Amino acid sequence: xxxxxxxxxxxxxxxxxxxxxxxxxxxxxxxxxxxxxxxxxxxxxxxxxxxxxxxxxxxxxxxxxxxxxxxxxxxxxxxxxxxxxxxxxxxxxxxxxxxxxxxxxxxxxxxxxxxxxxxxxxxxxxxxxxxxxxxxxxxxxxxxxxxxxxxxxxxxxxxxxxxxxxxxxxxxxxxxxxxxxxxxxxxxxxxxxxxxxxxxxxxxxxxxxxxxxxxxxxxxxxxxxxxxxxxxxxxxxxxxxxxxxxxxxxxxxxxxxxxxxxxxxxxxxxxxxxxxxxxxxxxxxxxxxxxxxxxxxxxxxxxxxxxxxxxxxxxxxxxxxxxxxxxxxxxxxxxxxxxxxxxxxxxxxxxx
Amino acid sequence: xxxxxxxxxxxxxxxxxxxxxxxxxxxxxxxxxxxxxxxxxxxxxxxxxxxxxxxxxxxxxxxxxxxxxxxxxxxxxxxxxxxxxxxxxxxxxxxxxxxxxxxxxxxxxxxxxxxxxxxxxxxxxxxxxxxxxxxxxxxxxxxxxxxxxxxxxxxxxxxxxxxxxxxxxxxxxxxxxxxxxxxxxxxxxxxxxxxxxxxxxxxxxxxxxxxxxxxxxxxxxxxxxxxxxxxxxxxxxxxxxxxxxxxxxxxxxxxxxxxxxxxxxxxxxxxxxxxxxxxxxxxxxxxxxxxxxxxxxxxxxxxxxxxxxxxxxxxxxxxxxxxxxxxxxxxxxxxxxxxxxxxxxxxxxxxx
DNA sequence: TTGTATGCGTTATCAG
DNA sequence: CTGATAACGCATACAA
Numbered sequence: 001x002x003x004x005x006x007x008x009x010x011x012x013x014x015x016x017x018x019x020x021x022x023x024x025x026x027x028x029x030x031x032x033x034x035x036x037x038x039x040x041x042x043x044x045x046x047x048x049x050x051x052x053x054x055x056x057x058x059x060x061x062x063x064x065x066x067x068x069x070x071x072x073x074x075x076x077x078x079x080x081x082x083x084x085x086x087x088x089x090x091x092x093x094x095x096x097x098x099x100x101x102x103x104x105x106x107x108x109x110x111x112x113x114x115x116x117x118x119x120x121x122x123x124x125x126x127x128x129x130x131x132x133x134x135x136x137x138x139x140x141x142x143x144x145x146x147x148x149x150x151x152x153x154x155x156x157x158x159x160x161x162x163x164x165x166x167x168x169x170x171x172x173x174x175x176x177x178x179x180x181x182x183x184x185x186x187x188x189x190x191x192x193x194x195x196x197x198x199x200x201x202x203x204x205x206x207x208x209x210x211x212x213x214x215x216x217x218x219x220x221x222x223x224x225x226x227x228x229x230x231x232x233x234x235x236x237x238x239x240x241x242x243x244x245x246x247x248x249x250x251x252x253x254x255x256x257x258x259x260x261x262x263x264x265x266x267x268x269x270x271x272x273x274x275x276x277x278x279x280x281x282x283x284x285x286x287x288x289x290x291x292x293x294x295x296x297x298x299x300x301x302x303x304x305x306x307x308x309x310x311x312x313x314x315x316x317x318x319x320x321x322x323x324x325x326x327x328x329x330x331x332x333x334x335x336x337x338x339x340x341x342x343x344x345x346x347x348x349x350x351x352x
Numbered sequence: 353x354x355x356x357x358x359x360x361x362x363x364x365x366x367x368x369x370x371x372x373x374x375x376x377x378x379x380x381x382x383x384x385x386x387x388x389x390x391x392x393x394x395x396x397x398x399x400x401x402x403x404x405x406x407x408x409x410x411x412x413x414x415x416x417x418x419x420x421x422x423x424x425x426x427x428x429x430x431x432x433x434x435x436x437x438x439x440x441x442x443x444x445x446x447x448x449x450x451x452x453x454x455x456x457x458x459x460x461x462x463x464x465x466x467x468x469x470x471x472x473x474x475x476x477x478x479x480x481x482x483x484x485x486x487x488x489x490x491x492x493x494x495x496x497x498x499x500x501x502x503x504x505x506x507x508x509x510x511x512x513x514x515x516x517x518x519x520x521x522x523x524x525x526x527x528x529x530x531x532x533x534x535x536x537x538x539x540x541x542x543x544x545x546x547x548x549x550x551x552x553x554x555x556x557x558x559x560x561x562x563x564x565x566x567x568x569x570x571x572x573x574x575x576x577x578x579x580x581x582x583x584x585x586x587x588x589x590x591x592x593x594x595x596x597x598x599x600x601x602x603x604x605x606x607x608x609x610x611x612x613x614x615x616x617x618x619x620x621x622x623x624x625x626x627x628x629x630x631x632x633x634x635x636x637x638x639x640x641x642x643x644x645x646x647x648x649x650x651x652x653x654x655x656x657x658x659x660x661x662x663x664x665x666x667x668x669x670x671x672x673x674x675x676x677x678x679x680x681x682x683x684x685x686x687x688x689x690x691x692x693x694x695x696x697x698x699x700x701x702x703x704x
Numbered sequence: 705t706t707g708t709a710t711g712c713g714t715t716a717t718c719a720g
Numbered sequence: 721c722t723g724a725t726a727a728c729g730c731a732t733a734c735a736a
Contacts, residue, residue, distance in 0.1 A: 003496040005469070007713060018723045023715060031721060050469040054415060055713035057406045058728050073434065073450075079426035086452070095466065098425075098450050100438070114447065117357070117402040144355040259638060286611060286638040359729060370707045375731060385705060407729035410712045 006049045015043060026051075065095035066312060067115035069125045071103045077255050077283040077301050078126070081150065084305020085124060092313055094121075103228075105131040112136060122146035122312045124305075127154060129194065146315035150308045152194050153327075160311040161327040164299040166196050169332030170203025170253060173279045173297045176334065177249045178211045182277045186219035186240050186247035188233070188257045200253040200281070219247055227256030233264045241268075252280030258287060258296065281332075298333045358401045367395060378403075417447035418664060419467035421477045423455045429607050429635040429653050430478070433502065436657020437476060444665055446473075455580075457483040464488060474498035474664045476657075479506060481546065481578065498667035502660045504546050505679075512663040513679040516651040518548050521684030522555025522605060525631045525649045528686065529601045530563045534629045538571040538592050538599035540585070540609045542578050552605040552633070571599055579608030585616045593620075604632030610639060610648065633684075650685045 008026070012019045017036070025032045025040035026049075057063045068085055070078040082098060089096045097120060101108035108128045115123065125137070125147060134154050141147050141157055150162040177185050187204045190197040205215045221236040240247055252258040258280030265272065272278045272294055282296040307328050315322055360378075364371045369388070377384045377392035378401075409415040420437055422430040434450060441448045449472060453460035460480045467475065477489075477499060486506050493499050493509055502514040529537050539556045542549040557567045573588040592599055604610040610632030617624065624630045624646055634648040659680050667674055 003468075003492075003498075008715095009713075019713085020715075020724075021722055023713095024722085027715085033721060036721080050465075052410075052713050053469060053471050054406055054409045055728090056715090058404075058410050058712090058730095059714050059716090061728070063406060072431075073425045074428055074431035076426055079424075079431070082425065083452070095449070095471075097447070100435070113402070116355075117405060119405050119447075146355075284638065286636065360731095361729075371729085372708075372731075373706055375729095376706090379731080383705060388705080404729050407712090408731085410714095410728090411730050411732095413712065 080301030088309035166199035174207035182249035227260030249277030432653030440661035518551035526559035534601035579612030601629030
C-alpha cells in the first residue's frame with residue numbers, strides 16, 4: 001500500500017468535468033462560472049487536494065526551493081542564519097534544502113552538484129575554509145544559477161554578498177578592551193586567506209593604532225584550524241604566556257576561537273576576567289550561559305540569513321539579467337555583560 | 353539568461369539517436385550495443401549531463417528525498433542526529449530535507465503538510481513538546497507514508513522507533529554520583545508527558561533504591577520549559593537550596609537542563625564539583641570545552657540518525673506492507689571527565 | 705539492437 | 721464558459 005495523493009484527475013472524474021476545467025477553477029480563472037468554481041473548490045477541500053509540487057516543478061521549470069551550503073549546522077551562527085533564511089523563504093513559498101560541507105571542499109562540490117542538477121532555483125553559500133578553487137562556483141554563476149554568498153564570500157565572483165561589518169566589530173571589541181584598561185592585547189585569528197580573517201585583523205590593528213598602541217606581531221596568533229583543534233589553541237596560549245611581556249587580554253576573532261580560548265584558559269586554571277581579559281566573536285548562547293561575565297561581539301546572524309534570501313529571491317524572480325550586484329554589510333553588536341567588572345578595572349601599571 | 357540543464361533530447365539530437373536509446377544507454381541496458389553505449393556515455397560526460405531529478409520523481413512517483421522534522425537544528429543532539437541521517441541517506445541516493453518545529457505544534461503541522469504533499473518518500477520525526485494531537489501523524493501513517501520516530505516518540509502509533517536507553521543512562525548517571533560519595537541527589541527533569549521524561553525519572557529512582565536511598569519528592573524538580581527559560585531554572589535551584597536538607601549533587605535529565613543547571617549554578621557563584629556534584633545528559637561539545645570536570649551522559653546521536661534512516665529506507669523500499677515494527681534502543685555513553693576529582697571525594701558526613 | 709508511443713500531474717493553447 | 725491536446729524530462733512496453 002503506497003502513499004497516494006489526490007490529483008486533478010480524481011476531481012475531474014468525480015465531478016464529470018475535464019482536467020483543464022478543474023485546473024482553472026482551482027486557480028480561480030475568470031473564465032469559469034461561479035457555480036463550477038464553487039463545486040470544484042468544495043470537493044477539492046473535502047478530499048484534501050494539494051497540487052503535486054513535483055509536477056508543477058517540471059512544468060514551470062523551477063522547483064521553488066533554494067539550496068543552502070554551510071560548513072556545519074551545529075554551529076550556532078549558521079543555525080541562526082538558517083533560521084533567517086527559512087523565515088523569508090517560507091513566507092515566499094520556497095522550500096529550503098540545507099547541506100553541510102563539514103569544511104571539506106570535496107563534500108562541498110558533491111553537494112553543489114546534487115543541488116544544482118536542476119533541483120534548486122538558487123543557492124546561498126558560505127564557502128568551506130578548505131576551498132581554494134572557485135571554478136565550479138564561477139561556472140554555475142556564468143550559466144545563470146542565482147547565487148548569494150554570505151559570511152565567507154568569494155571575492156572573485158560578481159554576485160550579491162552579505163557580510164557582517166567585521167572590521168568595525170573587531171575594532172569595537174578591541175577598543176572595549178583598551179577602554180577597560182588593558183595594555184597588552186593579543187588576538188587569535190583565522191587564516192587571512194578568507195576575507196573575514198583579513199578584515200577582523202585589520203580592525204584589531206586599527207583600534208590599537210587609534211589609541212596610541214603599536215600592534216605587536218608577537219601578540220598575533222593565527223589558528224589554522226580555527227579553534228576546531230584543541231592542541232593548536234593550547235599551543236597558541238602557551239606561546240603567548242611564555243613571552244617576556246605576556247598579554248593581559250585577548251581578542252578572539254571568531255566563534256570557535258572564542259569558545260576555544262575559554263577552554264584553553266580554563267585548562268590553564270585561568271578565569272575571565274579575573275586573570276585575563278577576553279572578548280570575542282560569538283553567537284553561541286552557551287558562552288553567555290556559562291560565562292555571564294564574558295562580553296562578546298555578536299553577528300546579526302538571523303538578519304544576515306533574511307537579507308541573503310531576499311537578495312536571492314530578487315535574482316531568481318527577476319526577468320532580465322542583473323548587473324548591479326550588491327554587497328550588504330550588516331552591523332555587529334557588542335554584548336557587554338557584567339561590564340562593571342571589566343570597566344572598574346584600573347589601568348594596569350605592573351605590566352606596562 | 354536562465355539556468356538551463358542538458359537533457360536526453362540534446363544528446364539524442366546531437367548523436368542522431370532516439371531519446372529512448374540514449375536513456376537505455378545511460379542506464380547501461382543490456383539491449384544496447386557497446387559502441388552506442390560508449391558513444392552516448394562519452395558525450396554525456398563531455399557536456400556534463402545529469403538526469404533531471406524532478407522528471408524522475410514525476411515518473412517514478414517517488415522523490416528520493418526524506419523529510420526530517422526536529423524542534424531545533426541549533427541543538428547539538430539534533431544536529432548530530434541529522435549528520436547520521438545524512439550519512440545513510442546520501443550513500444543510498446536520498447536527499448534530506450530538514451525542517452524545524454521550534455517546539456510549536458502549529459509549525460510542525462505546516463511543515464508536515466508541506467513535506468507530504470507528495471514531495472518526500474518518508475519522514476523521520478522527533479515530535480515537538482507542545483504536540484498532544486497525533487491525528488495527523490496517524491492519518492499520514494494510515495495512508496501509507498513511511499514514518500520513523502526517534503527520541504520523542506509517539507507511543508500510540510505503530511511504526512519503527514529509535515530511542516536511547518534513557519532508563520539505563522539515568523540509572524548509570526545517578527549511580528555514578530552515588531559511587532562518588534554523594535548522599536542527597538536531586539534531579540531536574542522534563543515533563544513526564546514525554547516518554548523520555550518518564551524513563552529517565554524512573555532510572556534515577558531505581559538507582560537510588562538499588563543503593564538503599566529513598567527517592568525524595570522534594571529533590572525532584574520538573575522544568576516545564578526544559579531549561580529554555582532561565583527564570584524557571586533559577587527558581588528550581590532556589591527551591592532546592594532553600595530546603596533544610598539541601599542536595600549535594602544534581603542529575604540533569606536533558607541537554608538543555610544540563611547547560612541550564614551550569615548557568616544557574618554559576619549565577620549563584622557555585623562551582624562544579626567543588627560546591628556541588630553535577631551530571632547530566634548532554635551532547636554539546638561546549639559543556640566539555642567549558643567545564644572539563646563535568647561528567648555527562650551522551651546519547652549516541654549520530655548512530656540514532658543512522659539507525660532511523662536505515663529503518664526508514666527499509667520501509668520505503670519494501671514492496672509489501674510492513675507489520676513487525678521495531679523499537680531500537682541504543683545505549684547511552686558515560687563520559688567521565690577528571691573523574692578523580694569526583695571519585696576521590698570522601699563520603700560526606702556533614703550532610704547525611 | 706534501435707525507434708515509437710505513452711504516461712507521471714499540471715497548465716497553456718487552441719478549439720468549440 | 722468548457723473540453724481536448726500538447727508539453728515539461730524521463731523510462732518503458734511495445735513495435736520494428
